[in-house]
Amino acid sequence: MAAGAVLSVLSAVPANAEDAGTVAKEVVADLKAKLLDRPMNNLQAANGPIPGDLTLYALELECQNGIPTPGYYSSLNGAEISDAQRSGIFPCASFTGSWDEPNAVFAFRSVDDYPGISYMNNRKPGELYIVGGEFPTPDDRRMVGPYIAKADATTGKQIWRTYLDNPNVSGRWIANANLNILPDGDIAFAWSHFVTRLDGDTGLIEKVTSLPTGAAPVADVNFKHLTIAPDGTLILKDQTRPIGCTLQGTMAIISCVREGMQSPNSVLVAVDPKTLEILDWLQLPEPAPSPHIIAPYGEKIAIYMGMEETLGRFFWDPAAKKLSTDESWQIKPLAPGQQALTAPTVVGDWIAVQTNGLFSDKKASSVVVVHRDDASRTDTIFPFGELKEHEYSFAPPKNGADPENNMIYSADMGMRKVAGITVDPATGKLATRFVVDDISNTFQPVIGPADKRVLLLTSIKLPLEIEPILLAVKKSNYTESLTWRDAATGKILAESDHFEPLTVNSLTTPGFGGRVYFPTAVGKGFYILQAMPREAEKTAKEK
Incomplete structure (x- = not known):
């Protein structure tokens, strides 16, 4: 009872x-x-839907409207990961717990089911968008998707759902895809070798365009990476599945590369956001499994990306409608034994990148920074030390960052640790501020104002301590919690129960009113979480 x-x-x-x-x-x-x-438990404590603190809605929206987001709808997260730089910084999102006293966490499970959720975005308060159907699980190995859904942000009740593909029918490779909301409220979305616009109010598919795949077979591309330049142009890049691989989902890249298969090179494509006309495209010199980012560089629009071996910079010229390679800024940051780069992160004048985006049992992961004006100015740190016997490194998520506080965050699920790292803004010198024991394979967003940053970090609990992590991820047989931490020290401020696993390499999306959305790849739908001072839980129990 x-x-x-x-x-x-x-x-x-x-x-x-x-x-x-x-x-x-x-x-x-x-x-x-x-x-x-x-x-x-968190669900019992809430005993129903969580609307969050309604008094914060208008303040959060006003705060967000004060931050320029060219190319994107002005909301807490109109982009897949907050902005064109994919910074993971949400300064207008609120932490409603206490910094000094114990906190409780409340949870509510969405009333409707959304199989295989990858990413979630807010538009206006009350509006929530979901992309899913791209993540095969033990219960749904023949997933149907991708789809995009609109739901009530408090209950998770579905308003509409639009399916864009069914790999069981089309035979296409379907892997995770991101979600971005355009300034007019419509949705820009890409999957396989297609890009589309959807009406953000109705889910109606407005336009669809096929994208060039370059040297890669159409069957082995996934245009997950869609980011919007300041002039509004859609800049897309594809992941490529190793030739001969027949697995579905993003994990197909990791599984088949480990078997010795080779991925074909990726392409970079510029697309008109209204007509979806292909403006230009560029064959890349390597496979690029991780997303790119866009950041201004003087008067130029710079595109930074981590490929398998090279951290490179490219330019988009909106006047000439041309993509080009910056030959002076192509860096090889990998140490011998390391495997692949993740997406880069901007920290002031420095571009940071995480190594071992793919599995390595030969060399620990590192974080490397490169000065944007001089590619010869670099620094490297191994925040978790060297690999010990029988250990391995696997660090798929990009670095989290807080440029205002000169902080970088690094998560290596293979080494089972997360670090907070400082970067000297003048010299680029890296130093480890803290390391916590934590298994996480997803992003490390920070929320709140610069003097009160909170780090959102998931924490995996394995069914057996000795179980190989990659096997557990493949089986989805572990549980995962969310922690709210002091972003400067790593100290836990609040911690949720352990739920079904978060989708691999996904995001715990901040919502309005102090809520956080926890998308699960297995089970039913998603969780809505909110941290509050423990007195709130005591009051609920007394009632």
Whole structure:
């Protein structure tokens, strides 16, 4: 029986019942006290939908409207990961817990199911967009998608759902794809070798265009990486599946590369956001499994990307409508034994990149920074030290960052640790500020104002401590929680229960009013979480 139900029964016992007596009343009082001391799980504590702090909605939206987001809808996260730089910084999102006292976490499971969720975005308060159907799980190996859905942001009740593909019918390779909201509220989305516009209000497909794949077979491309330049142009790049690989999902790249298969080279494509006309495209010199980012460089629009071996810079010229390679800024940051680069991160004048985006049992992961004006100015740090015998390194997510506080975050799920790293803005010198024991394969967003940054970090609990992590990820047989941490020290401020696994390499999306969305690849739908001072949980139990 749930604690609330037991308390209701106990409360119904008449205080003056003749057969109760003094002893019975003392027993009742003792049981009530014990039940109030027993922590409820996060779902029991909320006991229903979580609207968040409504008084924060307008403030958060006003704050966000004060931050320029050219190319994107002005919202807490109109882009897949906050902006064109994919910075993972959400300065207008709120932490509603306490910094000084214990916190409780409340949870609610969406009323509707959204299989294989990858990413979630807010538009206006109350509006939530979901992309899913691209992540095969033990319960749904023949997933159907991708799809995009619009849902109520508090209950998860579906408003509409638009399916864009079914790999069981089309035979295409389907892997994770991101979600971006255009300034007019419509959605720009790419998958396989297609790009489309959807009406953000109705889900109606407005336009679809086929994209060039260059040297890669059409069957082996996935244009997951769609980012918008300041002039509004869509800049897309494809992941490529190793030739001969027949697996579905993003993990197909990792699995088949480990078997010795080779991926074909990627392409970079510029597309008109309204007509979806292909403006230009560029064959890249390597496969580029990780996303690119866009950042201004003087008066130029710079595109930075980590490929398998090279951290490169490219330019988009909106006047000439041309893509080009910056031959002076092509760096080889990998140490011998390391495998692949993740997406880069901008920290002031420095471009940071994480190594071992693919599995390595030969060399630990490192973080490398390169000065944007001089590619010869670099620094490297191994925040977790060297690999020990039988250890391995696997660091798929890009670095989290907080440029205002000169911080970089690094997560290596193979080495089972996450680090906070400082970067000297003048010299680029890297130093480890903190390391925490934590298994996470996803992004490390930071929320809140610069002087009160909170780091959102998931934490995986393996069913067996000795189980290989890659096997656990493949089986999806582990559980995962969300922690709210002091971004300067790594100290835990609040921690949720452990739920079904977050989708690999996904994002715990901040929502309005202090909420955070936790998309699961297995189970039913997604969780809505909110951290609050523990007194709120005590009050709920007393009721």
